[in-house]
Amino acid sequence: MFDFGADDRQRRQGESIVPMINVVFLLLIFFLMSARLVPPAPFETAPPQADAAEPATGDMLHLSAAGDLAFGDLRGEAVFAALAARPEGAAPLVIRADAGVEAVALARIAARLTAEGRGPLRLVTVPR
DSSP states (O other): OOOTTHHHHHHHHSOOOHHHHHHHHHHHHHHHHHOOOOOOOSSOOOOOEESOOOOOOSOEEEEOTTOOEEETTEETTHHHHHHHTSOTTOOOEEEEEOTTSOHHHHHHHHHHHHHTTOOOEEEOOEEO
């Protein structure tokens, strides 16, 4: 005689992996949506402390304790050429300076940026 249920029994022996694939894709989507992709800082800085600190948003100019400048992938004097190409009325330029940088060096850079019309400037600080 013919046993029409034999094919069903053979198919049910192996577990379907479709639910597992669904879970993996849902987890992947969750982590991609919740991840915050930020490029790493070009060098370590310890920002100065202040009584109140607001989150800094905008283009970030990094200033190391040794006085090295970085803006994106650019270093040194090339930073000023890139900053000159920023559109007028852009978000304020955020300076992330190390607490060990001399105030004279920071003031010199701020004066140059302001003279070139790159203001307003914001300094990143951390709360005390």
